[in-house]
Amino acid sequence: MTQPLIEIKSVCRNYMDNTQKEIYALENINLHINEGEFMSFVGPSGCGKTTLLRLIAGLDRPQSGTISQEGKILTDTHYSRGYVFQQPTLFPWLTIEENIALGLKARKLFDNSKKALIQYYIDMIGLTKFEKAFPHELSGGMAQRAAIVRALINDPKILLLDEPLAALDAFARIDLQKLLLFIWHKTKKTMVMVTHDIDEAIFLSQQIVVMSDRPGKIIEILDINLGKDRKRSDHKFIAIKDKIISKLKLSSHNRIEPEYVI
Ligand SMILES: Nc1ncnc2c1ncn2[C@@H]1O[C@H](COP(=O)(O)OP(=O)(O)OP(=O)(O)O)[C@@H](O)[C@H]1O
Ligand SMILES: [Mg+2]
Structure with a gap:
């Protein structure tokens, strides 16, 4: 087994x-x-x-x-083991792409290939053009999508x-x-x-x-x-x-x- x-x-x-x-x-x-x-x-x-x-x-x-x-x-x-909470818990002072990249940056794994991967995920979840937006500019559903990708990006x-x-x-x-x-x-x-x-x-x-x-x-x-x-x-x-x-x-x-x- x-x-x-x-x-x-x-x-x-x-x-x-x-x-x-x-x-x-x-x-x-x-x-x-x-x-x-x-x-x-x-x-x-x-x-x-x-x-x-x-x-x-x-x-x-x-x-x-x-x-x-x-x-x-x-x-x-x-x-x-990625964790997604009931509320998106994004950092309000960071843009959506910065929020998503946070874990990678903390582990010093952020490079151009990861930048492309973040864009891939952002497009996949329908947040294209919101990369530079701040969390308060998103709806609850959009913010939760970003939170899911923030967990996924760490593979x-x-x-x-x-x-x-x-x-x-x-x-x-x-x-x-x-x-x-x-x-x-x-x-x-x-x-x-x-x-x-x-x-x-x-x-x-x-x-x-x-x-x-x-x-x-x-x-x-x-x-x-x-x-x-x-x-x-x-x-x-x-x-x-x-x-x-x-x-x-x-x-x-x-x-x-x-x-x-x-
Ligand atoms: N840190 C803590 N200190 C004291 N009691 C706690 C703590 N965390 C959970 N509990 C208690 O443990 C029990 C289970 O809590 P838990 O949050 O896991 O339930 P849940 O099934 O997720 O509930 P809900 O569906 O309402 O979210 C509850 O009685 C709660 O009061
Ligand atoms: Mg609970």
Whole structure:
């Protein structure tokens, strides 16, 4: 069997709240993420999705258990694991191309070939002529496109996306879903995304990890075998959605979070 890109073994993560009470965020998480896969995490608010993504990024450490990349236990952040936040978090005083180039410049890898690569990506995401614009001159969707490219330009092995489209209106969101899919097909990067939008998860993913209410556990990992051209009105699409909703309802003690787009 080939080695997974990321292997999560028996991971637990607790936090102390401000009254020193222990909060069990994640309990006994076991998961393989294979190279080139598009995986999504769905689950109730507060069930540990961001915590899990941050652990994979190396932004945080588990209390127990291990997370490995290609067999090596993670101890820190690394450019090979790119992270996209819910908000674009671009530096307001830098232009779009400067924001995108930041990671390369920090690693002293910026040269003319990278300049051409940045332009290639800028054209691909439809931001041609906005290279010299500042973040405040962009719409939310345009800024998030730039943030995705800022992570991609470092040529990561895996792109971790924490509700990257949540702040967008419905039309911009559908546009960016298509763009993410296009980027995934084009670059063959491994992508792991957190979303509250079940349709979005089914539209994009090969695997969906359904998580339970806190302490977050994996209830089920669904393989989404719907092929490339997915239609939200397709009966197979709707059947998967129903299955996920019923799993979430069961795990939430018959309560479903109102923020779920269903
Ligand atoms: N740094 C921290 N300090 C204390 N508690 C934390 C910290 N980070 C997360 N938690 C707690 O861990 C639990 C899981 O948080 P997390 O942000 O991972 O949830 P989530 O599934 O991403 O939620 P949402 O869908 O609302 O974004 C929550 O109860 C949260 O309060
Ligand atoms: Mg979160």
